[in-house]
Amino acid sequence: MSNNKIALVTGGSRGLGRDMAISLSKKGLDVIITYQSNKEAADEVIGQIEQNGQKGFAIHLDVMDLKSFDTFSSLLKSSLSKSFGTEKIDYLVNNGGFIHYANYTDATPEQFEELLNVHFKGPFFLTQKLLNELILRDNGGIVNISTGLARFTTPGFATYAAMKGAMETLTKYQAQELGKRGIRSNIVAPGPIETDIMGGAVRDNSDMNTHLASQAALGRVGLPDDIGSVVAFLCTDDSKWINAQRIEVSGGSNL
Numbered sequence: 001m002s003n004n005k006i007a008l009v010t011g012g013s014r015g016l017g018r019d020m021a022i023s024l025s026k027k028g029l030d031v032i033i034t035y036q037s038n039k040e041a042a043d044e045v046i047g048q049i050e051q052n053g054q055k056g057f058a059i060h061l062d063v064m065d066l067k068s069f070d071t072f073s074s075l076l077k078s079s080l081s082k083s084f085g086t087e088k089i090d091y092l093v094n095n096g097g098f099i100h101y102a103n104y105t106d107a108t109p110e111q112f113e114e115l116l117n118v119h120f121k122g123p124f125f126l127t128q129k130l131l132n133e134l135i136l137r138d139n140g141g142i143v144n145i146s147t148g149l150a151r152f153t154t155p156g157f158a159t160y161a162a163m164k165g166a167m168e169t170l171t172k173y174q175a176q177e178l179g180k181r182g183i184r185s186n187i188v189a190p191g192p193i194e195t196d197i198m199g200g201a202v203r204d205n206s207d208m209n210t211h212l213a214s215q216a217a218l219g220r221v222g223l224p225d226d227i228g229s230v231v232a233f234l235c236t237d238d239s240k241w242i243n244a245q246r247i248e249v250s251g252g253s254n255l
Contacts, residue, residue, distance in 0.1 A: 004054065006080070006089045007235050008032045010126070011096025014238035016145070016193065018160040018226030019092055021045055026055040030084065032076070034061035034096065043139050047236060057083055058250070062115065063096045063122035064199050076118055091235040092130060094123035094167075097145075104158040119163035124170060126215035143234050144171050146189040146246065152254040164189075168246055173243035180242045184243040186234050191250025193222040217252030226251075 007024045011017040021031045022045065023233050035042035035058055042058035044152025057079055061072050075143035077087045090180055097118045100111040123144065130136040146168050147162040167187060175184035192212040213220045230249050 003031045004028060004033065005091065005235070006084060006086070007031045007091040007093060008034070008076075008089045009093040010034045010061065010094055010123075011036070012093075013038050013045055013058065016094040016190065016224055016227050017093075018045050019227075020095060020231045021056070021225035022048050022052070023089075023228035024105075024235055025049040025052040025056065027103035027236055028054065029091070029232075029235060030055040030057065032079070032089065033058050034063075034072075036060070036062055036096070041126050048200075054161045055083060058103055061096075063126065064117040066117075066122065069126055073129055073133055073135065077133075080135075088137040089130070090137050091143065092127060092136055092140075093143045093145070094127065095145050095231075096122075099160050101156045101158070102159065103156055108161055109126075109160045115159050115163050118167045119160070120170075123167065127174070131183075136183070141183060141235060142171075142174055143184040143231050144168075144187040145186065145231075147186045148189050148191040148248055148250045150188055150189060150198055151248065166175075170218070171246070172244045181244070184234075184240075186239075186247060188227065188230055188234070189246055189248040189250070190227045190247070191216065191222055191253040193224060193227060212253075215253050216250065217255055219225065220251065222249065222251060 007029045009017050009021045012021040013035035019035050024031050031040055033045055060076055062068055081089050100115055102111055116245055144167050146164040149157045150165045171185050171187040176218045209221055227249055
């Protein structure tokens with residue numbers, strides 16, 4: 001049986017989730033990631049985790065499909081038992097997601113429903129299932145992911161930011177209600193980051209990158225490891241007295 005703490009990162013095959021998973025392994029945690037479609041990318045992340053001396057495995061999960069959570073839960077428990085000699089994880093990182101860009105007056109019910117499912121409804125009920133089935137260990141932790149756009153506004157992100165605002169409120173309720181089990185819940189809010197989200201717009205569009213960098217006190221946009229290291233910190237005993245907090249990681253954007 002492994003004595004290492006174990007973290008589960010949804011959407012861990014790419015973008016911010018990839019760096020979160022690798023950063024967790026650098027902190028000495030074993031890591032499970034979920035992926036929706038790209039198994040090859042997920043396997044590459046597991047290879048990085050193993051290079052860092054930790055165990056890891058990847059499981060398919062569509063966070064938008066609540067009906068799949070029973071099957072996922074059973075597979076997770078059996079994989080944990082086989083790989084780690086336990087059926088419990090210590091930390092859950094609700095990271096998986098995507099963005100639909102649309103001004104408020106143009107946003108469609110279909111876009112709303114998809115963003116609701118992936119950013120709020122899915123994490124809400126996945127976390128609930130892992131708690132009720134005692135897969136998430138008492139005295140563990142939850143790290144939810146928000147966005148700087150829940151504090152400041154940029155046209156085109158009303159639906160996305162509203163779902164993240166809901167997650168920020170949920171985080172405080174989780175912290176209050178789960179405190180008796182010793183479970184901490186915090187939420188990390190990234191600013192603009194160079195990833196492949198939205199077709200890599202922040203990373204690849206030099207005009208957008210320069211503009212967003214000018215809005216940050218530190219004069220640049222973020223990189224994935226700016227976020228991954230903070231998430232990893234929240235999954236260690238170094239953060240044992242941090243609870244119910246929104247931690248914005250944006251370099252001081254839009255102050």
